[in-house]
Amino acid sequence: QVHLQESGPGLVKPSETLSLTCSVSGASVRSYYWSWIRQPPGEGLEWIGFIYYNGPSNYNPSLKGRVTISVDMSKNQVSLELRSVTAADTAVFYCARHGAAGIVATTDHYYGMDVWGQGTAVTV
Amino acid sequence: SYELTQPPSASVSPGQTATITCSGETLTNRHFYWYQQKPGQAPVLVIYKGSERPAGISERFSGSSSGTTFTLTISGVQTEDEADYYCQSADSGGTWVFGGGTKLTVL
Numbered sequence: 752q753v754h755l756q757e758s759g760p761g762l763v764k765p766s767e768t769l770s771l772t773c774s775v776s777g778a779s780v781r782s783y784y785w786s787w788i789r790q791p792p793g794e795g796l797e798w799i800g801f802i803y804y805n806g807p808s809n810y811n812p813s814l815k816g817r818v819t820i821s822v823d824m825s826k827n828q829v830s831l832e833l834r835s836v837t838a839a840d841t842a843v844f845y846c847a848r849h850g851a852a853g854i855v856a857t858t859d860h861y862y863g864m865d866v867w868g869q870g871t872a873v874t875v
Numbered sequence: 876s877y878e879l880t881q882p883p884s885a886s887v888s889p890g891q892t893a894t895i896t897c898s899g900e901t902l903t904n905r906h907f908y909w910y911q912q913k914p915g916q917a918p919v920l921v922i923y924k925g926s927e928r929p930a931g932i933s934e935r936f937s938g939s940s941s942g943t944t945f946t947l948t949i950s951g952v953q954t955e956d957e958a959d960y961y962c963q964s965a966d967s968g969g970t971w972v973f974g975g976g977t978k979l980t981v982l
Contacts, residue, residue: 786971788918796910796918796961798971809969812876845917852930861965863908863923870917 753777755846755868763840763875769833773846773868780804780822782856784849785829786864787820789842797842801849801860802829836875843870879962879974886980893949895977897962902940908963909938909947911956912976918961922947949979957981 759771773785786801800810802820810818819832829846847864850857880898887893899905907925910918920929922938925945935950949956962974 788973795976796912796963796973798963798973801969801971807969812970851923860969861906861924863906863920863929863963864910864918865920865923865929867917867919 753848753866755848755866757844757846757868757871759844759871759873761872761874763836763873765837765875766835769831769836769840769873769875771831771844771846771871771873773829773831775827775829775848778848778850779856780824780827780829782850784858784860785820785822786847786849787829787831788845788847788864788867789840790845790870791839791842799831799833799844803858803860838875841873841875843872845870877964877966877970877972879964879972881960881962881974881977883975884978884980886982887949887952888982889952889954891952893952893956893979895947895949895960895962895979896944897946897974898944899964900943902943902945904967906965907938907940907945908965909936910961910963912959912961913957921960952981954981 754776756774781804787799802808804822817834848866849860851862909922912918926938965971
């Protein structure tokens with residue numbers, strides 16, 4: 752069973768860089784696309800960006816220039832960096848896999864986000 | 876930028892059918908998804924690629940599209956279906972966007 756666990760500091764100061772890690776178990780980070788999504792308190796979901804292990808990535812145009820998503824294959828982790836944060840970046844951050852049950856590996860991110868972590872709350 | 880518009884709220888009685896709509900400027904060359912989110916929990920994918928149901932999702936959930944609107948239909952609504960529902964779309968360039976969400980109340 753695939754399990755995702757987000758981790759990182761719960762408090763970040765304005766203008767600093769928010770860094771989060773998504774630890775993946777039950778699957779290889781080489782096998783799927785991975786997204787980060789955030790949800791401000793009491794608000795809706797916002798897609799931040801995604802990545803595939805060998806490079807293809809894309810980001811929300813509204814965040815481009817401030818965000819970087821990367822993969823650490825040795826640790827089977829996906830990371831998020833969001834620079835120059837402000838109070839508007841306060842949110843619960845989720846990582847998610849693009850895939851489907853029974854699909855052991857795929858480059859088709861259009862399966863959608865079928866496995867999510869529990870989320871980690873970050874306050875700026 | 877591409878935007879998806881959902882009604883903020885919807886209500887339905889148990890056993891009835893709920894329909895939640897999501898409108899975009901165009902549906903051409905895009906894929907569509909629906910997620911269910913209950914309070915304090917992560918979202919759950921209930922429909923992908925417009926009308927496909929992930930393993931373990933009840934047959935009561937179905938997706939369809941017409942014109943510039945795609946729709947989530949929940950038949951035989953149960954109290955456990957009360958949740959926020961988010962539509963999502965992806966374009967051919969790999970840019971994803973969520974709708975604002977619809978709070979479904981089961982009266």
